[in-house]
Amino acid sequence: MEIKYFEFAKHLIRFNRQVYLDHNATTPVSDHVRNKMDRTLKYHYGNPSSFYGMGRKSAGLLEEAREQVANAIHAAPYEVIFTACATESNNAVLKSVAAHFYPQKKKIISTPIEHPSITNTLAYLETQGVVVEFCPVDNKGRVQLAELEKLVDEDTFLVCCILANNETGVLQDIKAVTKIAKKHGALVLTDCVQALGKIPIDVHAWDVDYASFSAHKLYGPKGVGALYVKQGSPFAPFLHGGHQESGLRAGTESIHNIVGFGAACQQVEKLLAHAGLVRALKGQLIQRLKEIKPDCVVNSPEADSECLPNTLSISFPGVENAALMGMLDYRGIAVSAGSACSTGDDAPSHVLKAIGLSDQAARETIRMSLGHDTSARDIQYTAQVVQDYLEGRISYVNMLAPAQLNETILFSKDTYILDVRPSDDRKRFKGLPNAHEVNPLYVERYLKQLPRDKQIVVYCPGGGLSVMISYYLKSKGFKRITNLRGGLDAWRERRSDLYQKYAGQNMQVLEEDSER
């Protein structure tokens, strides 16, 4: 009896375990950071631009944080500008440098594995006449320096190269990139968002002109970024208004966030000292996953010097990433997809495509990113859950291929269609006929209205969010759950005949349960 109870309790503990393996998306806020931010919010609310004591105190905190960030990246404090996020930092540099040089010089050279805050800004600049060329990378994502040599010329005003890629963790030899750029008088921007706290950063030694950072990847708060601008490199404000940040970034400073960023940077040395352990845990994870599925493919470079210690991009042939992520979420494990399907966009990741993965392989890829608090037990548990799933010991959600969703299923009395799309997608596209719309952020508020005797077909724009919700419904005892693979986007494409004929018919918006 006692043994049975113990086994049951063990099962419950295991089932309720939470493992966060998505530190490249964002990190938890450390206690040290939170304490400093709490004190600032409570006591130091003065505006740093005010001359009286409370304002001066805030101004002092602002400068202290600037020094802390500067120390962490080996810059001078006057070279650090606080922004709202790294997306702003990247936008500010690209647009300002383009305005400075264009049309005297016309070209930016970048890589095909940049973050969207770079790629989409470059796409915008192209509409303004700037010429953007991409230097090829090899199958591990390493920039081909010989190709870069050929591309950079006297018409190039900027080389823009990410230091550490967010999806695969591949690192670039930024010193070598800078050397090539400088030979032709081009400036260099490097996105260091994923690197700070994981590998040493030295913007002066690398001789880059601009570098972007974000606190929330470093156990700091969301909503604050930093931009390094080398003294003397051209830079014009992105936001106009007050004289804050030496006139380079207007807007009252978010003091508590900035203090949080500074506090996070105080811990960089500690994080770097811990990086070896994180790397060792990642190694154990890779080893276990290779034992479980020998044909899995590690997309991240395996040499220590070429990859972030915490990042693993891995493909499991024949295993859909959306389904795997949904199942892992069901077991309390947070990972992300190599493709952006989790965000509703079914397009395979541009990074994975750039390193040569097919669309299919990209849709079989997940990213696991460890943190300084990840434990060996987290790794063992994750590997065990993956093994249980691949060996059929976890009951999974049915996946319905878009081409299979026909009139018979759509209009069957046994089918209940659940629309979990975000509101912006609903504004853009009509949904499946007979669908019941719920707010995907609060699915738990509709449970009483969902039928337990019907087949519930759950769909979202890209098939990622819906699979998570499908597993959630399964955990709540709904037995017949089917997820529409690829979501509405795929169905619109594969069954455009049915979409034209029936989309938007007889939709129903469910009210939240009054008593929860």
Ligand code: PLP
């Ligand atoms: N650059 C990289 C490499 C990133 O990973 C991210 C965030 O995911 C960003 C830029 C954007 O940072 P933020 O969230 O501060 O805008």
